[in-house]
Amino acid sequence: AGWLNGEWQGLPAARSEFRGEREEPFSVQWAATADVVRAALEDAHWRAPAAWESGATLLWLVPTTPIDQLPVLPKFHQGQPPAQTFVRAVDARNRDVIRLWRVATVTRPDDPANPLPLWAGVVTTERARTEFGLVTSARTTKETAAPLQAVAAAVQQAGMHVDAKSLVDVPVLLAW
Numbered sequence: 001a002g003w004l005n006g007e008w009q010g011l012p013a014a015r016s017e018f019r020g021e022r023e024e025p026f027s028v029q030w031a032a033t034a035d036v037v038r039a040a041l042e043d044a045h046w047r048a049p050a051a052w053e054s055g056a057t058l059l060w061l062v063p064t065t066p067i068d069q070l071p072v073l074p075k076f077h078q079g080q081p082p083a084q085t086f087v088r089a090v091d092a093r094n095r096d097v098i099r100l101w102r103v104a105t106v107t108r109p110d111d112p113a114n115p116l117p118l119w120a121g122v123v124t125t126e127r128a129r130t131e132f133g134l135v136t137s138a139r140t141t142k143e144t145a146a147p148l149q150a151v152a153a154a155v156q157q158a159g160m161h162v163d164a165k166s167l168v169d170v171p172v173l174l175a176w
Helices: 034-043 054-061 145-157
Strands: 014-016 022-025 028-031 084-089 094-106 116-131 135-140 162-167 170-175
Touching: 022 116, 028 094, 028 145, 034 084, 034 145, 094 145, 116 145, 145 162, 145 170
Parallel strands: 028 170
Antiparallel strands: 014 022, 028 116, 084 094, 094 116, 116 135, 162 170
């Protein structure tokens, strides 16, 4: 209840790199177990990204590679990679990516002995771009509304709750 009544504003507002540089704002906070998050996203056609292995990495050298076959570039928060990353293909050149870091725990009013992990995440759209006619890269776009709506739809489809908030003109989706 405290988290929903405003304590969510006391959590980190943005991802910060190794030296504390502020990066993308956290646009989602989700109170759920890792398995519940994964199941909700997978049921809505999100999936784990391509693994970082030699075959997948070489696909960057093929300009026609669909973006959903490319590995997701790592991003860090306070020196840590995301605990969970999922992608959803929009089309052959665009994908939505959600990266989640565990930032806290919340106590369940109905079961205080079993607190839930609280995930803060960045939801972005990435667009494939061919550079120099031979290397394909995935670049983060400025689009934030559509991928955040896709996450909200996945949460609601799973029978969970969402509440859209705003922190200094930045939308933040609370999910539980």
